[in-house]
Amino acid sequence: MKPIFLIFTLFLSLFVCVMPASTNSTSKCPMNLDYVLKIPWDVSECKDHLSPNSTRCCQALLSLYGVALSENLKKTSFFQLPDLPTSVSCLQDFQTKLSSVSLPSNLTSVCFDPMQFVAAPNICASIESTQDWVEKLGNSTELDSACKPDLTDLTSCDACVHAGFSAQSSLIAIDGNKSHSTDCFYFAILYAAGIVNQFGPESIGAVSCIFGLSILSNKSSSSKRRSGLIFGVAGAGLAVVLMSILLGLYFWWSRKYRERSDEGEEELGSVARRPTTVSIWFQIQELEKATDNFSPKNFIGRGGFGMVYKGTLSDGTAVAVKKIIESDIEGNAEFCNEVEIISNLKHRNLLPLRGCCVAENGGHEQSDRYLVYDYMSNGNLDDHLFRVSNSEHPPLTWPQRKSIIMDVAKGLAYLHYGVKPAIFHRDIKGTNILLDAEMRARVADFGLAKQSREGQSHLTTRVAGTHGYLAPEYALYGQLTEKSDVYSFGVVVLEIMCGRKALDLSVGSPRAFLITDWAWSLVKAGKLERVLDASLVNDGDSQTANPKGVMERFVLVGILCAHVMVALRPTIEDALKMLEGDIEVPTIPDRPTPLGHPSFHRGDNNFSISPALSALQLNPGDMLR
DSSP, X not given: OOHHHHHHHHHTOOOXXXXXXXXXXXXXXXXXXXXXXXXXXXXXXXXXXXXXXXXXXXXXXXXXXHHHHHHHHHHHSBSSBSSHHHHHHHHHHHHHHHHHXXXXXXXXXXXXXXXXXXXXXXXXXXXXXXXXXXXXXXXXXXXXXXXXXXXXXXXXXXXXXXXXXXXXXXXXXXXXXXXXXXXXXXXXXXXXXXXXXXXXXXXXXXXXXXXXXXXXXXXXXXXXXXXXXXXXXXXXXXXXXXXXXXXXXXXXXXXXXXXXXHHHHHHHOSEEEOTXXXXXXXXXXXXXXXXXXXXXXXXXXXXXXEEEEEEEOTTSOEEEEEXXXXXXXXXXXXXXXXXXHHHXXXXXXXXXXXXXXXXXXXXXXXXXXXXXXXXXXXXXXXHHHTOOTTOSSOOOOHHHHHHHHHHHHHHHHIIIIISXXXXXOSOOSGGGEXXXXXXXXXXXXXXXXXXXXXXXXXXXXXXXXXXXXXXXXXXXXXEEOHHHHHHHHHHHHHHHHHOSOSEETTSSSSSOXXXXXXXXXXXXXXXXXXXXXXXXXXXXXHHHHSOHHHHHHHXXXXXXXXXXXXXXXXXXXXXXXXXXXXXXXXXXXXXXXXXXXXXXXXXXXXXXXXXXXXXXXXXXXXXXX
16 A cells, blocks of 8 residues: 555545445446636645645645535435445546646545545444434534535634534534544535535635635636636736836836935935935944944844844934844845835834945945834843843733733734735744833834735745744745734734743653643633733732733633634734724634544654644645635
8 A cells, every 4th residue: 555545544534435345337426526627726736746745735635526525415415425436437537627727647546545435334423414414413503504604704614613513523422433523524514515505515615614725816717707817918918018128227227326326325424315215224334333333242132034233323312223134135126115115114013113224245246234223122022021030020910911912913903904005024923022111012023024915815935934923824835814913913912921932842741832732722621720820810919900801811812813724813903802802702613624634643653733833733724714
């Protein structure tokens, strides 16, 4: 047996037929697989995945194939296919559709065993048909109502996923064998999409929410609309070429003009204001003087892509100067554009950019670059949360922690909704949250900021950020959305409320400590009070100054924001409303395993339940929906 089948037997744990089936006869597949060519699913997940270990691709194909199985359930009332020849025929048809969109010709043979889709008794509570389902659970379950509406709405999707887990739990209780939990959830998915949802298994809501497939929002299922787009693009091609030539000539001329203009500026004084930006452009000599030639005694710490020094300008103003060491910003023109973007961000809870500097570097290809910020006298959040024994900082009080969390949420809400296009920070963590003289939080370090295309997520091959704070869909698959920042915010909230680091690899156990797993497991066990930092619980005046109910609400919001599934995280605006008590915090959902694979053991190796630490636990569809 190939290694891939050993992996998928454990990893997918789908179906093993216990009844022999003849393979001599040929059968026609009863399922119509034309939807594979119509649904705008992201085929890129399988474009370059020719290896038998292509788990991401196989998971996507399993979800895609599930659409046909749920349609078949709707038509025949049976959850699986009648025999092996039928299963083989359907997989052959499935491969034909995949090949027609230029995908490898061996995908179904690599990813699937035909036997896993053949009907067999004793898989999950002895259910084989919808009649069996109704006899076991009745025809009016939570699933029957929650999964009925349009599931493109995130609230409806959340409720449907909850109902799926509820149905799974009921089936496991009836079956009595927990090893059948994946099969039971598989049935719940097919039933929700094929029987319950009023828009059907091929609807975008069912495909993206129930089956967890990545959908390309800019594609249309209408062939007429696609044709219009193709002709539009082709017709615009010539105009684009002509515009590119004209823009090239313009930028060449403007660069020559700026070079002459810069020479004149240097004669006017040490600081000049460029006409194209609201930032002050400093000369390197002034920054060297302010930081005592970047003396080690003025070194504050390392930030994203650079070293930070404290400095004092000639007028006595204290500043923080970041010397850019490494950056994915290529060329001074792009750097100036980033500075322009950052300079226009004005909010009480963002660290303002005072100015910048680009200095020649002794003939090297790339100039030295510097960013100048206001100096924050109380350092960063980590200095106060994880202080050493001789630290000058006392423990943060509850009012301070509450204020910091609210300030960070308001700063992020401005980045996501206060500017167009939205800006994704990508590296929300304690060291990037600075505290001013009044202990008010300022979100800092926009060197990693990325502007979004309105209404779209951002796919990147260069994942930037810090382990422990990275959203799993971003860390593993490069999928960047506003919810990626929400995940990082949730981790920071838990750090503030728990007084523990997000990720600790020195715990001494075989598994690393991840605060999201730890807090979630305690809350699910009904031990939420154990999550809170001891300094908050043991405060002598905690009954009045530290209201337990409010603190627990903040913990729940942190756990919800750091959920592995994108759709189950609130937006930062909704998170802010939950923190303020304007809307209720929903029940914390379980960890998802649609069409999939619970945590498992292979030999003596334990796989972590944390998707941020192990790519083997969740498929991308689970997290991206």
